[in-house]
Amino acid sequence: MGYRWHTGSVAWILHRLSGVALTFYLVLHIWVIHHIGQGPEAFNAIMAKVQTPLFKFLELGLLGTVLYHSFNGFRILLFDFGIGIRQQKQIFWGTVVVGLLVFAVSGYGMLSHILH
Amino acid sequence: MRYKGSLRSGGAFGWFYQRLSGLVLIVLLLVHWGIMHHGPKTADGIEYLDVATRLATPFWKTFDLLFLVLGIFHGMNGLLMIVRDYVRVPWQRGALYSIVVLLGLVFLILGALTVISFQVKYPA
Numbered sequence: 001m002g003y004r005w006h007t008g009s010v011a012w013i014l015h016r017l018s019g020v021a022l023t024f025y026l027v028l029h030i031w032v033i034h035h036i037g038q039g040p041e042a043f044n045a046i047m048a049k050v051q052t053p054l055f056k057f058l059e060l061g062l063l064g065t066v067l068y069h070s071f072n073g074f075r076i077l078l079f080d081f082g083i084g085i086r087q088q089k090q091i092f093w094g095t096v097v098v099g100l101l102v103f104a105v106s107g108y109g110m111l112s113h114i115l116h
Numbered sequence: 117m118r119y120k121g122s123l124r125s126g127g128a129f130g131w132f133y134q135r136l137s138g139l140v141l142i143v144l145l146l147v148h149w150g151i152m153h154h155g156p157k158t159a160d161g162i163e164y165l166d167v168a169t170r171l172a173t174p175f176w177k178t179f180d181l182l183f184l185v186l187g188i189f190h191g192m193n194g195l196l197m198i199v200r201d202y203v204r205v206p207w208q209r210g211a212l213y214s215i216v217v218l219l220g221l222v223f224l225i226l227g228a229l230t231v232i233s234f235q236v237k238y239p240a
Contacts, residue, residue, distance in 0.1 A: 016194070016198055019191070019194045019198075020194075020195065020198070022191065023191030023192070023194065023195060026187055026188070026191050026223075027191075027219070027223050030184070030223045030226055030227040030230070031223075031226070033167075033227075033230060034226055034227070034229075034230040036164070036167060036168065036171065036230065036234065037230055037233060037234060039164075039237040040164040040165070040168075040237060040238075043163075043164045043167075043168075044163055044164050047161065047162060047163065047164075048161070051161040051162065066145065070142050070145070073138045073142075074138075074139075074142070077135050077138065077139065080135060106149075106153075109153065110153070
């Protein structure tokens with residue numbers, strides 16, 4: 001299958017890549033949280049492992065991936081229902097700007113936790 | 117695209133499901149995010165009792181189950197769509213379909229058991 005490299009096709013490939021990454025995260029997340037059934041010691045032990053500075057940093061990547069997939073997914077939904085097709089490019093860059101803003105605000109909140 | 121209501125269709129149901137569940141997932145994720153990052157916490161990080169006291173209530177069990185089911189189906193449905201688009205050899209496609217379905221089932225069951233069977237165990 002061939003793609004022509006336009007904003008739309010790049011956005012679509014990134015949508016699929018981010019989706020695969022998020023599915024991988026979901027599976028890991030279910031694995032980590034299932035330890036809660038084994039009681040406080042087991043749960044706190046695994047939670048300590050995934051709340052180190054390294055994981056907090058990785059969580060920023062998760063935030064970015066989620067934001068991209070959510071905003072782009074919403075954009076796809078709009079177009080599928082025939083809304084805003086003529087303003088595709090503007091809507092794409094609009095969601096990029098809003099997404100980056102949310103990333104900056106939420107990311108700052110997460111990082112300030114590490115810095116304390 | 118015509119939808120004839122069978123698994124051999126052009127994938128219209130999967131397509132529609134992906135849009136609908138995606139929209140609901142955004143709402144559920146916002147709540148999840150708000151609770152986990154701005155909700156009450158006993159310590160700096162997230163600890164057992166922070167999660168356990170919520171997960172023991174019917175409301176949050178229902179919420180998490182819905183989140184789990186929609187999330188797993190959305191993720192696995194997405195993987196199936198990717199396989200359908202890129203894998204042309206029938207046996208390879210069949211094998212990948214089976215792996216995705218199996219993966220989804222295993223983690224759906226693991227997650228559902230975790231949420232449904234959960235009871236608070238207080239530290240000794």
